[in-house]
Amino acid sequence: MPGLVWFRADLRISDNAALVDAARTHTDAVVALFIICADQWREHDWAPVRVSLLLRQLEVLSGELAELGIPLKILRCDRFDEVPNRLLGFARRNGCESLYFNVEHEWNERRRDISVRSCFEADGRKVSSYGDQLLLPPEAVTTRSGTPFKVFTPFARRFSEVMGETGVPRPKPAPSVRFRMKLDPDPVPERIKGFSDGGRSQAWSVGPKSARRRLDKFLGSRVVDYATDRDRPDTDGTSGLSPYLTLGILSPLQCLARAVKANQGVIRGGQEGLSVWINELIWREFYRHVLIAFPDVSRHRPLQAWTEGVLWREDPEGLQKWKDGKTGVPIVDAAMRQLSSTGWMHNRLRMISASFLCKHLLIDWRLGEAHFMRHLVDGDLASNNGGWQWSASTGTDASPYFRVFQPVSQSQRFDSSGDFIRSQMPELSNFDAKSIHLPHQYSSLEAQAAGYPLPMVDLKEGRRRAIEAFRIARER
């Protein structure tokens, strides 16, 4: 009887627990399946650039699986509700008694998987699931009283202790099997209606080799300066691996294991750049643990309940200016234009532009969160929600509400030459390193001639208004 492996956010054959176990258990045949759920993806705000990258990776995965003698079949369901019956129908038609998959932690995905499991079990079929999205299971990283952490620093400390005790496991190699393929693989669609990305995803090469090359190249050189360069949007100072992690082209364990090896076997300490980079992987892990412990974050709820009382401004025009990169604050505008033209935004800019929206403009963070998801190639519910709630002071580890990023100082500090702003905003190319951060203040005539708008909000007044709105909500 063939084993059925359902691929989701784990589009790789190495370090894929579900695939490895299926290939070990079923010595006659394994069938792989991917389900396209276009309407559900749209509801989840998946960006066209992300879907396009996914399809390109699926094509590579199909080829890799075919070499193992495993056909990749493709089903189409509009929404998750249809998945259990369609999947069961597929299993029945193909004589698959056992289903294997790696767990997804988002709310709708969890509900879908519970239904799939009960459908299969009611039909006398076996379901095996594996936790490959996490480096450690949630129950292994808790406070002394066994509750989940809500603050990053103690989480990271505990995570490192536990990982230090158990040791970083070795990623699983790809199965070394060669089945005789009884079914033909399905063709992978080149595009899906409604997800046209205008070729943006081509900036990312697909396939495990290029993902590993990117990881090795980063760990082999740029990581040395990561502690300082990671905050500079004008420098190629970070790994650029988030799209690969989001789609599961690389597993977090593959990244951690390589980084720890390069860091002489330690998670904390060692070479500064490596240790800071490992810390970022732990941030990713943290937001996943948060998503599991507090599933309401999947459903647009703030983690700090009192922040439900913040009176956000209704300002569709202001929101549109922010989306279009026309706020009159160059670093914010450059960030937003980078997002819309490439599907990518540097982490420092994500923090600056998010803070500007929910603090200076006092616009609901959920609108910004959705906009990011609709455009990011690495759009990931746990990290995106975590980043937005952090920026809006509504989440775990939230920056206190009265600490408001000053976008111009951030710009002067992290894009001191103005090179990044110039790279995104040709109309400001004639401004020098001093004036480019606030062009109207230094040369209003020139800024007007360039067609660049005045700042849409007085930064001091915006800050005061945000602090006041949060203070009122807190005292309610």
Ligand SMILES: Cc1cc2nc3c(=O)[nH]c(=O)nc-3n(C[C@H](O)[C@H](O)[C@H](O)COP(=O)(O)OP(=O)(O)OC[C@H]3O[C@@H](n4cnc5c(N)ncnc54)[C@H](O)[C@@H]3O)c2cc1C
């Ligand atoms: C408002 C906001 C929204 C965000 N949305 C997303 C998102 O949708 N998807 C996403 O993957 N990341 C998101 N992040 C986190 C971070 O910006 C990106 O992970 C990072 O920019 C990816 O670039 P990199 O791969 O070069 O990162 P590197 O600096 O090389 O870091 C390595 C890896 O660590 C993880 N990581 C790094 N920083 C963070 C962080 N702050 N939080 C969680 N994980 C982190 C990522 O998986 C990243 O690939 C968001 C941050 C903010 C502030």
